[in-house]
Amino acid sequence: DRPTLAVVGATGAVGSVMLQILSTRQDVYGEIRLVASPRSAGRKLSVRGEEVEVVALAPEVFDGVDVAMFDVPDAVSAEWAPVAAERGAVVVDNSGAFRMDDDVPLVVPEVNPEQVRHRPRGIIANPNCTTLSMIVAIGVLHEMYGLSELVVASYQAASGAGQEGVDTLYDQLERVAGKRGLGERPGDIRGVVGGLGPFPAPLALNVVPWAGSLKEDGWSSEELKVRNESRKILGLPDLRVSATCVRVPVVTTHSLAVHAVFDRDVDQREAQAVLAGAPGVVLVDHPEAYEFPTPADVVGTDPTWVGRVRRSLDDPRALDLFLCGDNLRKGAALNTAQIAELVAAELTR
Numbered sequence: 001d002r003p004t005l006a007v008v009g010a011t012g013a014v015g016s017v018m019l020q021i022l023s024t025r026q027d028v029y030g031e032i033r034l035v036a037s038p039r040s041a042g043r044k045l046s047v048r049g050e051e052v053e054v055v056a057l058a059p060e061v062f063d064g065v066d067v068a069m070f071d072v073p074d075a076v077s078a079e080w081a082p083v084a085a086e087r088g089a090v091v092v093d094n095s096g097a098f099r100m101d102d103d104v105p106l107v108v109p110e111v112n113p114e115q116v117r118h119r120p121r122g123i124i125a126n127p128n129c130t131t132l133s134m135i136v137a138i139g140v141l142h143e144m145y146g147l148s149e150l151v152v153a154s155y156q157a158a159s160g161a162g163q164e165g166v167d168t169l170y171d172q173l174e175r176v177a178g179k180r181g182l183g184e185r186p187g188d189i190r191g192v193v194g195g196l197g198p199f200p201a202p203l204a205l206n207v208v209p210w211a212g213s214l215k216e217d218g219w220s221s222e223e224l225k226v227r228n229e230s231r232k233i234l235g236l237p238d239l240r241v242s243a244t245c246v247r248v249p250v251v252t253t254h255s256l257a258v259h260a261v262f263d264r265d266v267d268q269r270e271a272q273a274v275l276a277g278a279p280g281v282v283l284v285d286h287p288e289a290y291e292f293p294t295p296a297d298v299v300g301t302d303p304t305w306v307g308r309v310r311r312s313l314d315d316p317r318a319l320d321l322f323l324c325g326d327n328l329r330k331g332a333a334l335n336t337a338q339i340a341e342l343v344a345a346e347l348t349r
């Protein structure tokens with residue numbers, strides 16, 4: 001029998017992408033149950049070409065469920081993932097609630113698929129979208145050269161902040177549209193964009209050096225996630241990581257500029273060849289023809305796109321590169337679906 005799947009948070013920004021992804025995989029699951037907050041219960045959503053009614057989150061919805069995907073706020077996962085696990089489901093959770101717990105594996109199927117089996121609590125965590133947008137490519141380079149340090153600047157899309165982030169960006173863009181001269185004086189953009197939504201400054205015609213919440217000594221939660229999650233996924237607890245996370249007026253697809261330092265000397269052509277041949281990675285690196293990944297070209301696709309691969313001019317052990325990944329697909333729904341498929345394969349064996 002094919003396993004029964006529950007999708008918790010089916011009506012959110014990531015949930016909608018999840019239903020699209022599930023619809024491209026007809027033969028993995030038997031029943032698919034869609035679960036959301038009581039507010040969304042009763043809505044009908046399409047998955048695998050069928051209309052399925054959304055049910056309200058309650059302990060009984062997990063009865064008979066083999067795999068439960070969660071894409072809900074941290075507090076909701078913290079409360080409900082253990083309930084689903086107690087009722088026998090293997091939980092794949094995309095919140096930050098369990099990622100750094102020692103007894104919860106943090107899995108990227110291209111990098112550490114074997115970790116899926118070490119799940120004493122019946123919970124497997126999916127990494128944050130910013131980490132996920134680079135880690136497949138970085139994992140490949142680590143295997144080749146041995147990673148010792150990452151210096152990262154992110155260029156994060158509005159949809160990382162959910163549907164509210166997307167709506168806020170579109171509203172602001174409408175308000176600035178056609179206003180020539182805007183952006184020439186301090187504060188003039190702030191004066192016209194209206195509400196800031198989830199962002200601490202205007203996002204239209206701007207960049208905002210902030211994502212997440214404030215942690216110690218001026219670091220943002222997002223920057224600490226890039227550091228802690230990269231260390232855990234790669235199995236490098238002492239990896240040196242410095243990240244600066246920045247929001248840009250892009251709807252979907254996170255980008256990152258990465259300076260990666262390795263244990264041994266790197267070679268530009270060799271690194272390009274290894275990236276080009278890696279599953280889940282696409283190399284687009286022809287600067288002479290202005291060919292490199294950009295969010296506008298990458299959005300809606302599954303792989304991690306890499307370009308601008310250069311050996312550092314001042315350190316023969318370092319590479320500089322630019323990466324793009326759709327933060328709702330590989331950055332969230334796709335990686336969750338890939339983990340769930342590893343579990344489903346194990347359960348149907």
Ligand code: 2RA
Pocket residue numbers: 128129130156157159160161211212222
């Ligand atoms: C963001 N990484 O882009 C977050 C979402 N999980 O805001």
